[in-house]
Amino acid sequence: MGKVMGGSGRKQRHDPLLNDLDSQHGKLKRQGKKKIDAKDQKGHEDEEFVDAQQSRKILQLAREQQEELEEEDEQSLQTSSQGINRFCVANYADEDDVAEEEEAQGNNISDFEPEDEDDFEGYEEEEVVEIDEEDAEMFDQYFKTSADFNSANGSYNLADKIMASIREKEMELQYNEEEAGDASAVAEPAAPVDRTEGVALPPKVIQAYLAVGTIMQTWRHGKLPKLFKVLPSLNNWQDVLYVTNPEEWSPHAIYEGTKLFVSNLSSKEAQKFVIAVLLPRFREEIEFNEDHNLNYHVYRALKKSLYKPAAFFKGFLFPLVESGCNVREATIAASVLSKVSVPALHSAAALSYLLRLPFSPATTVFIKILLEKKYALPYQTVDECVFYFMRFREVTDGSTGQDAVRVLPVVWHKAFLAFAQRYKNDITQDQRDFLLETVRQRGHKEIGPEIRRELLAGDSREFVSDVGNKADLMFDVL
Known part of the structure; x- marks a missing residue:
């Protein structure tokens, strides 16, 4: 007999993938057939359908109700526009019902009429309703009859709010203009300085740099205008700089301008910028500031100007001292010197x-x-320091010097102590004796003993005047 070839006799090579996933608790699972409850099945059997005639009646009734609602809305809008009280109660009864009630109550109207005026007054007083103050405030807050309240539909309109704010702003501007006009009538302001007068520049250049000056008045950060960056490369940069009005620059612009001009110009040219822009701004900031302090950015500009020491000394320090600065200005400027290294x-x-x-x-x-x-100073500068401190001693030959009779401040004694501590080995024996005599006559009760101790601890130099090549080069620096 031959073999029976049937599908039932063939063995599967592996289990179906769904069985493997079910055995490993995978995400794919068989969904069981939903069992229909007997109650639901019974409910479906009991459902009845609405025929066409009943559905037409339902739609007609819904349409009539909708028309009645629209008529009532129109009547409420008309009554609200005529100023009727917002708290009126709408009567939603049909007209036929109202007529029947009037006919039924027509014969009994006399029963409700009061017999005398006293009864009528009492009847009216019973209908008065008192409103609490808090409720009244809440009502005014949410239903105030202001310009931005739309009485037609009892809501706020955004356009009305915008127009009301615009009107308030216009009234405020008009009031400010009137006040400014009154102030100008009392005292006329000074005329602005004409920056184009006396400057031989083309009109286009003047107009462009006037715009640059306007930008620098409010400049805080970001890129500088290119016309401003090319200023140091111009031959007549002083005239162009005058057009930009540096007096009105912001402190940030002062710092950037100082960095630009000091780094791109020579010492003599940078000196002109420092004396024309930086020095007046330094004095103005300290004088007109409430705390009499210097702006941080102007202080940074001073430090940046010290990268050209000759421009700083000849353009800022010497004019400041010669013009008679006060101690506060000197202290602030000296702090810049103490923080930046200067060539010896x-x-x-x-x-x-x-x-x-x-x-x-x-x-x-x-x-x-x-x-x-504590720089290594030439002997000539050391000798000048000795003569400076010696001239304050009291003269015993009958003549009194102007500096000898003055009461010396504490800063003078501190400077004398700093000289004794650093240069006590660079003076001669005769100079040491003169300085000790000065300490004895004009010494401070606390600083004087320290100066005397430092002078006695030093060694004397051999020559009275030992001026080397450094002293010869010193006068060529500035």
């Missing part, structure tokens, strides 16, 4: 210049700061 020759030349000026506490502040930097 520039420092020696500036110290020699300050020592020759008439005595003032502000000048002594700068002398003290330069001595505390």
Whole structure:
């Protein structure tokens, strides 16, 4: 017999994938057939359908009700526009019902009429309703009859609100203009300075740099105008700079301008910028500031200007001292000197210049700061320091000097102590004796003993005047 070829006799090579997933608790699972409850099945059997005639009646009734609602809405809008009280109660009864009630009550109207006026007054008083103040305020808050309330539909309109705010702004501007007109009538303001007068520049250039000056008045951060960046490369940059009105620049613009001009110009040209822009702004900030402090960005500009020491000393420090600055201005400017390194020759030349000026506490502040930097000064500058402190001693030959009779401030004694601590080994024995005599006559009760101890602990140099090549180069620096 041959083999029976049937599908039932063939074995499967593997189980179906669905069985494997079910055995491993996979995400794919068989969904069982939903069992229909007997109650639901019974409910479906009991349902009855509405025929066409009944559905037409239902639609007609719904249409009539909708028309009645629209008529009632129109009547309510008309009554609200005529100023009728918002709290009126609408009567939703049919007209036929109202007529029947009137006919039924027509014969009994006399029963409700009062017999005398006293009864009528009492009847009216019973209908008065008292409203609490809090409820009245709440009503005014949500239903106020203002310009932005639309009485037609009892809601607020956004357009009305916008128009009301515009009207308020216009009234405020008109009031401010009237006040400004009254103030100008009392005192006429000074005419603005004409920046185009006396400047030989083309009109287009003047117009462009006037716009640059306007930008620099409010500039805080970001990119600088390109016309401003090319200013140091112009031959007549001073005239163009005058057109931009540097007096009105913001402090941030002062710093950026100082950095631009000091880094791109020579010392002599940078000196012109410092004396024309930076020095007046420094004095103005301290004088007109409420706390008499210097703006941080102007202070940074001063530090940046010290990268050209000759421009700083000749364009800022020397004019500041010669014009008679106060101690506060000197202290702020000296703090810049103390924080920035200055070449030794520039420092020696500036110290020699300050020592020759008439005595003032502000000048002594700068002398003290330069001595505390502890640079290796030439012997000629050391000798000038010795003569500066020696001239304050009392003269015993009958003649009195102007500096000898003055009461010396504490900053002078501190400067003397700084000189004794750093340069006690660079003076001669005769100079040491003169300085000890000065300490004995004009010494401070607390600082004087320290100066004397430092002078006695030093060693004397061999030559009276030992001026080397550094001293010869010192006068060529500034």
